[in-house]
Amino acid sequence: MSILGRNQLRQIAVLVETDNSWGRNVVQGVADYARKFAQWNLLIDPRDQSQGWSLPDRWHGDGIIARVSTPLHLDEIARSGLPAVNVDNVFENQEGVGQVTTDxxxxxxxxxxxxxxxxxxxxxxxxxxxxxxxxxxxxxxxxxxxxxxxxxxxxxxxxxxxxxxxxxxxxxxxxxxxxxxxxxxxxxxxxxxxxxxxxxxxxxxxxxxxxxxxxxxxxxxxxxxxxxxxxxxxxxVASQRIGHEAAMLLDRMMHGEAAPSDPLRIQPVRxxxxxxxDVLSIDDPMIVQALRFIQTHAFRGISVDDVLREVPVSRRYLELQFKKRIGRLPAEEIRRLRLERGRDLLTQSDLSVEAIAAACGYAGATQFGVAFRKHFGNTPLAFRRQLLRTS
The missing domain is CATH 3.40.50.2300 (Response regulator)
Structure with missing residues (x-):
């Protein structure tokens, strides 16, 4: 059953090449949405003799999700007269065509x-x-x-x-x-x-x-x-989510919603x-040593004082060199590594937020949650729920 409560089987063309990981993941996202929320029959990656996609003459459909990369693609979508969503950014802001793409x-x-x-x-x-x-x-x-x-x-x-x-x-x-x-x-x-x-x-x-x-x-x-x-x-890149969001948008468009005027831009994952x-392009051995120490020990609850005990330089020198060479202060680099590990564990594991906080060097889930929301704009639980909706 679709999100708008209709039961009819719809014919959807997914005109996305499946000979690379990106395309396969986009198609997987579309298929997952169709399986969970819609009654769709999918026409996958139809190609003609030139290996470019085209709609078969005998196909009579209800909607199109496509990677639009040539004017011919746009012409074919226009001729079909069907609601369509583009999952690429070669052509943007095409009237009547929805768009979901990487930011x-x-x-x-x-x-x-x-x-x-x-x-x-x-x-x-x-x-x-x-x-x-x-x-x-x-x-x-x-x-x-x-x-x-x-x-x-x-x-x-x-x-x-x-x-x-x-x-x-x-x-x-x-x-x-x-x-x-x-x-x-x-x-x-x-x-x-x-x-x-x-x-x-x-x-x-x-x-x-x-x-x-x-x-x-x-x-x-x-x-x-x-x-x-x-x-x-x-x-x-969040290619599976792009497919899922494109399918959701197409579903709404097939039920009468107009195509948004602006693309939906999806942030990459990591x-x-x-x-x-795998190299440190820095000609100061003390700063290299400090970075290696942070990368090795960031998840053990270290502070900048621990770094200074490892590397015999002043705090001011350390901070100036970090800001100059990597664009962040030592404390910011420690926090970044912890939070990115937290994001990865939220994505790839079923660990509780409390366990993830401990694995990242935080004193507790509350401290981790405050830092995570400040950095990523979302709480750990909200971030995980968003992942589950598109997986």
Missing amino acids: EHSLAAMALAHFRERGFVHFAYFAPPSHEYSKKGAQAFFAAVTAEEHDCHIYRPGYRGGRRISRDEEHNRIHRWLSHLPKPVAVLAVDARRGRQLAEICSLERISVPDEVAILAGDTDEFLCNLSSPPLSSIE VLARQST
Whole structure:
């Protein structure tokens, strides 16, 4: 039964490619919503001979959820006359089409924070020209980096998306770009496939990853990230939730609600740190020692005084260097690590809030809850309930 109490079986086309983790998770989110709240029959990932999706002639449906990446997709949706929700951001603010997509600004801030806590001051963004994704990711990362008064080097090879170039030519263009980047440099790649491509070229050209070039993929594909050498750090985007929210929005639209004028932007979940960013790009051994101590002992209830007993520097020097190199004070770094561990345990375990608070180094659930809400804008229990609604 749908959320609006109707029982009829509806035909829904899910025009999202399922040959990568992101697409499969989006489809899974749609399927989970349909199973729990609606009577839907799903048409999954129909493709024509060109491997682009298209609606079969004999299909007569009630709604569409699609990753819209070309004008042809928009034309097909318009011709269908059906309520539709877009789960990508290549085309935004299309009249009559709902949209649920990743919040690119939150993703950029998460990536930058991951790099900054490792001491990087040089940054770059890698996304070869393509119609598969928009330029909004590059724009958001550039804005985040330059807001902190650092330079951000965008890969611009001088040709447009859709142009076919040889593998060797593409390799040479990327290598030239890498050669001119200041080192060490932290690179955010638009997705796992491009991150792995960058790691392969670094390996062939004997550029050390992560010591010279640290690579973070802008989404997570477990197969590609773990297959890469070294394994790729990646951002876990909430793709299953995107599918769930898209299905919920489509359900409302099929029952007469107008498409929202603004996209629903879903925050990414977390950074999955692997070897490709496992480095501290800091030339002060005392600060490196302090960071390693915090990373090792943050969950044991340590304070800045414990750090100062480990590292023979003054509090003022420690705070100035932390602020300069990672953008946070030592106390803020301890708190950040504790709260991110708390968020991960809320996501991945059934532990009580009290047990999670203890595992993160807090004196009790109340202290943990106050800090969690201040940092994430939600209580631990509310955060977990939100996860359960979309799982």
